[in-house]
Amino acid sequence: MLGEFELIQRYFMSPQEAHATAGIALENGDDAALLVPQAGQQLVVSVDTSVSNVHFPHDAPAHAIGHRALAVALSDLAAMGATSRWCLMALTLDKSAFVDRDAAEQWLAGYAKGFHALCQQHSTALVGGDVTSGALTIGVTVMGEVPIGDALTRSGASVGDVIAVTGALGGGAGGLALWRQGERDLSHPLLSRYLLPQPRLAAGVALRGLATAALDVSDGLLADLSHLRNASEVGCALALDALPLANGLHETLGHDGAIKAALTGGDDYELLVTLSPRNIAIAQQRLADLGLSLTVIGRCTETLGVTGVDASDYEGWQHFSGEAP
Amino acid sequence: MLGEFELIQRYFMSPQEAHATAGIALENGDDAALLVPQAGQQLVVSVDTSVSNVHFPHDAPAHAIGHRALAVALSDLAAMGATSRWCLMALTLDKSAFVDRDAAEQWLAGYAKGFHALCQQHSTALVGGDVTSGALTIGVTVMGEVPIGDALTRSGASVGDVIAVTGALGGGAGGLALWRQGERDLSHPLLSRYLLPQPRLAAGVALRGLATAALDVSDGLLADLSHLRNASEVGCALALDALPLANGLHETLGHDGAIKAALTGGDDYELLVTLSPRNIAIAQQRLADLGLSLTVIGRCTETLGVTGVDASDYEGWQHFSGEAP
Structure with a gap:
């Protein structure tokens, strides 16, 4: 050596x-x-x-x-x-x-x-x-x-802002599930999402001046949303049907598994942002120029907490660990 | 947890x-x-x-x-x-x-x-x-x-510069030897040198404009001196008798062990510097004001390599490792 x-x-x-x-x-x-x-x-x-x-x-x-x-x-x-x-x-x-x-x-x-x-x-x-x-x-x-002054933080979201996410969710968890099933081909889109995530640097820069708050989806959408809710002192109403699911996620995990992966899997490294509704179209256009989607998945509310999803249904997702199967 | x-x-x-x-x-x-x-x-x-x-x-x-x-x-x-x-x-x-x-x-x-x-x-x-x-x-x-322009680097030493070191050497290795013998009292000066080293930040600032080259003694004096020699393209003549040995080092390791610890033990986190001979007195005064000694231990030479010590006598010092006794 x-x-x-x-x-x-x-x-x-x-x-x-x-x-x-x-x-x-x-x-x-x-x-x-x-x-x-x-x-x-x-x-x-x-x-x-x-x-x-x-x-x-x-x-x-x-x-x-x-x-x-x-x-x-x-x-x-x-x-x-x-x-x-x-x-x-x-x-x-x-x-x-x-x-x-x-x-x-x-x-x-x-x-x-x-x-x-x-x-x-x-x-x-x-x-x-x-x-x-x-x-x-x-x-x-x-x-x-x-x-100076352009940084996106977790604390700027206001009631009425929409909540949006870049790209697709659940790919990290889906890729991990495939890895555990023995899949080793990194060209598989889910495995690639898990092992070769793409940090959304260009998207972050493009959203300067538009996003009121931002963080990355590393712990899982619900967990990361809770950081944003706490820092901005708002609640969130989520639209489960609107969640952009990673390609192949349904096939790998089934419908319930796919939703659970998107909500709690984490390891997606997409950006979770809030924006004034009037800025959604321009933000989507800027990201489209980067080949990236921006999907509205909810709205910031006055009532604290999360509505639109029963969070207790989605606890206990296991991240990768040596003890897991 | x-x-x-x-x-x-x-x-x-x-x-x-x-x-x-x-x-x-x-x-x-x-x-x-x-x-x-x-x-x-x-x-x-x-x-x-x-x-x-x-x-x-x-x-x-x-x-x-x-x-x-x-x-x-x-x-x-x-x-x-x-x-x-x-x-x-x-x-x-x-x-x-x-x-x-x-x-x-x-x-x-x-x-x-x-x-x-x-x-x-x-x-x-x-x-x-x-x-x-x-x-x-x-x-x-x-x-x-x-x-800008004040940083001390490894590459500024010239032939004729003196080589000096802050504080004392061998304390890291001496403290490790004591730890292995079962000593657990952190007020013991050697053990304190090993487990609670003091980074010489004030000394580094005080030596701005005086030291022509500097690095810290982490790998051992001979090893760190070789980094300085390579970066500055000079040789070094060392005066073994001049090495400032940590308090209690003789008693713990004996004469040969103490010299070996000072030359190769590392983990001392003192500063090893070179200076023009005319700046030694002012540098020593500045460090004395910080309660720290600065000891001349050699001189930079045209002949590459190290003289004054047979480096082959001092190879193979074992740093702490789980496998050691």
Whole structure:
């Protein structure tokens, strides 16, 4: 097995794309990176940890693990309407999981490929990293920017605003169900939704000035909606029939399972937003230009809580865990 | 066991000291934090991971684990001459390690106390966090600032510069040896050096404009010196007799063991710097004002490599690991 320095050198200090290195005064490789924030912008920072057999199956393809660990972190920047600029990655590797040095290096090469490809897609430079030994765990810190005053938060929703969601829901849970059934083809749309989620950064930027509140659907629609309700002090009336379900979800989970996955499955990394009704058409047009749908699924109400769905019917969804079947 | 949100709420969102909240436009609690960098400053960022039984004993006191995880990360900012402003913490908890809920909460309360106390000491606000379940692992991202052009890097050393180190060396390794012998009293100076290291942030700031290169002693003096030699393209002549040894190190490890610990033990988190000989006196005065010594231990040479010590005598120091005795 290579040492830490050699590992970092070989897999995580590949030359970065020129467009991504703007704002880097000193690269990864000293004690810390030196970055140059842009004037007039606020810095947007978040950290997310992905633990093997808690957040993803340990035997998922290495490139998907690298992609996914970064994607779930970037999704938080998307939910703030920020563009992404830099990230730091703390990779804890379980060396005992590899039969030999070649297997370890093959895994790392795949992991780095998945991570770097998504970096490149979102003009994000990897500016810091740490490789340690232990149970496979990946911590990703992402740093982006948003013009002062333009950030989308959870607290701006008003009574009368409509509630809308980008793309489709339930794909994360549907993909996990397929994985447990033995499906391993990442080109299957549900499996791809689960293992290769796409952070909605462009959508977040497009919704600046339109969305009154935003967050990403990571814990499940009902749970994430409760964060929004609490922060904005509104209630929500949901229209179950309006939920945009991921392709193939009905076939995989049946009708009730599909609705449950959409409401509580999480791991979808779509944006959940509120908007004034008069702004829906323009918001939908902007997202259509990005190839993305925006579906109205409810409305903010004065009565606190959620109506339109009996939440007690939808408790106890199990996220991925090593103990599950 | 409390849920993630409750945990974060209770232990990691305690009101921050006013002086530490400057520059925070939106607190921890949304998808991401919004920060306001100061004009004329560069952002200095680094990430460090501390893994149980790799970087610290799993049964170390909880407050020391919280302190140490942050301290080793802050040490990288110190090595850049930066002041610290913000941090993010990703805590992966091994819930199975606790006999019951009370034990878990007691551990968390202690951990948070150690973490927050060091935050407060260095005016650092915790602006983001993630609590997950798995093998105990702590990732800390630190963010500081340094005026443009003032950062201390590894690459500025010149032939003729003297090499100096703050404080004393070998304490990390000496403390680990004591821990293995069963010592558990954190007031023992060596154990305190190992489990409660003090990041040298004030020293780094004081050495701005004086040090030509700097890094922190985390991997061991010889290893860290090799990073500096490679980055600056100089050699080093060391004076073994000049090494400042931690109090009690001779008694614990004997003469040869003490020298070996100072050269290769690591985990000391002192600053290793180079300076023009004419600046030594003023640098020593500035650090004396902080209650800290600065000891000249060698000189940068044209001949690459290290002289004054036979490096092959000092290979193979074992850092803490679960497999060790």
